[in-house]
Amino acid sequence: MDIGQKIRDLRIQKNLTQEELGERTDLTKGYISQLEHDQSSPSMETFFDILNVLGQTPAQFFTENKNQQLVYAVADQTEYEDEERGYQLRWLVPESNENEMEPVHITFKAGGEFKTFEPSPAETFIYVVSGRVTLQLGNETYLAKRGETIYFHATQQHRIVNAARGQSVILLVATASYL
Structure with missing residues (x-):
């Protein structure tokens, strides 16, 4: 050492x-x-x-941390599906809510929407893998399509809604305990 x-x-x-x-x-x-x-x-x-x-x-x-896991297989990930709101959430890193960043993969069904979040000090990054989504941030609405990104400070009430006719998929990374 x-x-x-x-x-x-x-x-x-x-x-x-x-x-x-x-x-x-x-x-x-x-x-x-x-x-x-x-x-x-x-x-x-x-x-x-x-x-x-x-x-x-x-x-x-x-104490040497030689066994620190850096690569996470699909089997390490946890999924949650909200049928009522029309989305499936997959936590990509186990116990990521204890870290500074929390990466998740979200698949929206047609008409799907993520829950509304209250203002917080979190920073949020969204990459649109497929489809289109809107971010409703305070009184403003922002649209992003496949290949585009959204980055914002969550200082206002906000939510993410599928804006495509079919399925949309996003990768979302948030700081603090966002989800």
């Missing part, structure tokens, strides 16, 4: 500069740089202070 690289990776994940990490641990920016480049080794006390700022326990820091 490259301890310096792991400290650097965690610092970047926490969106801290070397200077900010140094200030929070009473260390200099130069010393943090030396640690990250394996040019120096911290005392146990200093190491624990750094881990505390980075939100890690020693056990978490030294």
